[in-house]
Amino acid sequence: MSHRKVLEALSGLLLGLFVAVLSSTVVSNALPRILTDLHGGESAYTWVITAALLSLTASTPIWGKLSDLVSKKVLVQAALVIYIGSSALAGLSQNVGELIACRVLQGVGAGGVTALAQICLAAMVPPRERGRYSGYFGAVFALATLGGPLIGGVIVDTDWLGWRWCFYVGIPFALVAIAVLQRTLDLPAAPARTTRTRIDYLGALLVTGAVSLLMIWISLAGRTYPWLSWQTAAMVGGAAVLAALFLAVERRAAEPVIPLGLFRHRTVALAAVASALVGVGMYGATTFLSQYFQLAREKSPTMAGLLTLPMILGLALSSTVAGRLITRYGKWKAYLVAGTALMALGFALLGTLRDDTPYPLIAVPMAVTGIGLGLTLQNLVLAVQNTVPRHELGAASSAVAFFRTLGGAIGVSALGALLSDRVGRYLAENLAAAHVAPGGSALGGGEIPDLGALPAPFVPLVTDAFGHGVGMVFLMAAPFALLAFLVVLFIREAPLKTVQEAAAAPLVRT
Template structure:
C-alpha cells in the first residue's frame, strides 16, 4: 500500500480508536455528578470504570483470535455497532446497576475496536514503517483522553444537555467510523473454518472477574483474611489454572500458550500488566482529585490534566518517527517505564493544596512515560511473531494491559475508599464535627451542598487519599522498568513476511 492508501485506511481506524477511548474518558469528569444523580457511592464509581475494563479485557483475545480467522474489516464494524447500541442504552440508565451493565456491554465493543485497529495496522504496514503510524495511534489516544474529560465536563456543566449526553455523544463518531472503514479499509480475507475456544474464554473471564470482585470488596464488605477471600482467590486461581489446561489442548486457543515461547512476548505481557495498573489509575483518579480535592468544575478538571495528555501525545508521536528512522525501540521502553515510575512517585506527594505548577510537571513526566511505553510494547511483540499470529499476539498485549488496569483500578479504588474514610474521620474528629454531617453513607460528596466548615476537611481527605493511590502505583511502574530491561532488542522487519 502507498502512504496515501495507508493514511486513508488509517483515518477510519483512528476514528474508531477515538470512539473507543472516548467511551472511557468522557465519563471520568462527569461521574461524580452521574452518581450523585443515581445515588451511587465510591464502590459504584469504581465499578462504572472497572465493568468496562473487565469486559474489554475478557473480549480482547477473542476479537484477536477472530481476526486471524475472518474479515478484520467486518469484525471492526461489528465492534463499532456494539458500541453504538450499548452507548444508547447507557444513556437511558435509571440506576447504577443498569449503568454498570451497559458499561460492561460497551467494553465488549471498545475491546474489539482497540484490538482490531492495532491488528489492521499490523496487516497493512511492515514493522520498520509501523513506528510512525503507531505514533498517530498514540496521538489520537491522547486527543481522546484530552477531549473526553473536556467534552464530558462541558456536557455536565451545560444544563440543557445533562450527563446522559456523555454516552450519546460518541454515537455519531462511531457511525462515521463504520462508513469510513467500509470505504477505505481493503484487506485480504483469509477465512478458515475452525471452532472458537469459548470454554477457554469463559474460564479466563471467570478467573479475572473473581479476582477483581475480591479486590473491590475486600476490606470493606469482609476482612482481607476471611472465608470469602479464600473462596474468591482460590476460585480465581483454580479457574486460571483450568484456563491454561484448556488453552493447551484447544485446537485454536484464545490465548495460544505457544506465543509465550517468545521471550519478548512473555516479558511484554508482564510489563503490560504493570503499566496497565498505573495507566488506568492515572486517568481514573486524577479527575476525582481535581473535582473533590480542589473543588473544580468537571470542565476545569479536564483542562487541568492537559500537561499529562500533551506529554503523552508528544512523546508518542516523536518516538514513533524516531523508531521508523533509526529502527531502534528498546531505549524508549526503558526510558518510558522509568519516567512513569518517577511521575507516579512525584504525584504521590500531591495534596489538596499542592502548587499546580508542580503538579503540571509531575503530570507531564507521567504522560511522557506513558507515551513512550504503550504503543512500543505492542510494536515489540508484533515484530517478534509470524504474520499468521499477529492478531492473537497483538491482543495479548492489550489483554494483559487492560487486565492490569481493571485489577489496578479495583484495588486502588478500594485503597482510596479506605484512605479517604480514614483521613476524613481524623479531620472531623480533630474539628469536633459529627461524621454524619460530612458524607452520609460513604457516597460521592457534593461540595456545594456541604457545610462551609466541612468542605476543607473533605477536600484535604480526598487530596491525601489520591496521593496515596499514586504512591502505591509507583512500585508497579518500577517493576515494569526492571521487566523491559530484560527484553532483547531485535531489528525491526522491513516486510510483512515471517
C-alpha cells in the same frame, strides 16, 4: 502501499479508535456528578470504570483470534455497532446497576476497536515503517484522552444537555467511522480456512470469572469482611481454580483464546508482564485524577479536564516523536526503558499530592507521566508484532492489550478500594480533630460527596481527605511502573523487519 493509501485505509480506524477511547474518558470528569444523581458510592465509581475494562479484557483475545480467521473489516464494523447500541442504552440508565451493565457492553465494543486497529495496521505495514503510523495512533489516543474529559465536563456543566449526553456524544462519530471503513479499508489478504472455525468461549469465560472474583475480593475485603476471612479464602481459592482450569482448557483448545505457544517467544512473555504492570499504573492511577481536581480542589468537571492537559500533551508529543524516530533508526528498546522509568518517576512525584499542592508541582509530574506513557504503550505492541510470524499477529497483538487491560482492571479495583479506605480514615480523623460529627447523609453511606450541599465547615475536611487519599493512590502505583522498567530491561531488541512477511496460507480478499 503508498503513504497516502495507508493513511486513507487508516482514517476509519483512527476515527474508530477515537470513539473507543472517548467511551472511557468522556465519563471520567462526569462520574462524580453521575453518581450523585444515581446515588452511587465510591465502590460504584470504581465499578463503572472496571466493568468496561473487564469486558474489554475478556473480549480482546476473542477479537484477536477472530481477526486471524475471518474478515478484519467486518469485525471492526461489528465492534462499532456494539459500541453504538451499548452507548444508547447507557444514556437511558436509571440506576447504577443498569449503567454498569451497559458499560460491560461498551467494553466489548471498545475492546474490538482498539485491538483490531493495531492488528489492521500490522497487516498493512512492515514493522520498520510501523513506528510512524503508531505515532498517529498515539496522537489519536491522546486527542481522545484530552477531548473526552473536556467534552464530558462541558456536557455535565451545560444544563440543557445533562450527563446522559456523555454516552450519546460518541454515536455520530461511530456511525461516520463505519461509513469511512466501508469505503477505505481494503486489506489485501488473510489465510484461507479449510476447517470450521472454533472460538474458545470456554477459555474466555474462565479467565473472566477468575479476574472477576479477584476484583470483587479486592473491592470488598477490609470493609465488608476482614482480609483474613473465609470469604477471602473462597474468592482467592476460586480464582486460582478458575485460572488453573483456564490453562488446562487453553492447552487442549483447537483455537485457544490466548495461544500459550505465543509465550515461547521471550519478547512476548516479557511484554505481556510489562503491559500488565503498566496497565495497573496507567488505568489505576489516572482514573482518580478527576476525583482529585473535583473533590480535593473544588473544580468544575470542565476545569478538571483542562487541568490534566500536561499529561495528555506529554503523551501525544512523545508517542508521535518516538514513532518517527523508530521508523528512521529502527531502534525501539531505549524508548521502552525511558518510558517506564519516566512513568515510575511521575507517579512517585504525584504521590506527594495534597489538596493545597501548588499546580506547577502537579503539572510537571503529570507531563513526565504522560511522556512515559507515550513512549511505552505503542512500542510494547510493536516489539511483539516484530517477533511473531504473520499468522499470529492478531493473537499476539491482542495478548498485549489483554494483559494491559487485565492489569488496569485489577489496578482500578485495588487502588479504588485503597482510595475509599484512605479517604474514610482521613475524613474520620479530620472530623475527630475538629470535634464535629458527620451529621446527615452527605458524608454517610460511602457516597460520593456533593461539596456544594455540604455545610461550609465540612468542606475543607473532605477536600483534605480526598487530596491525601489520591496522593496515596499514586504512591502505590509507582512500584508497578518501576517493576515494568525492570522487566523491559530484559527484552532483547531485534532489528525491525523492513518488509511485510508473506502469509503462509492461500490468500483471500478481506
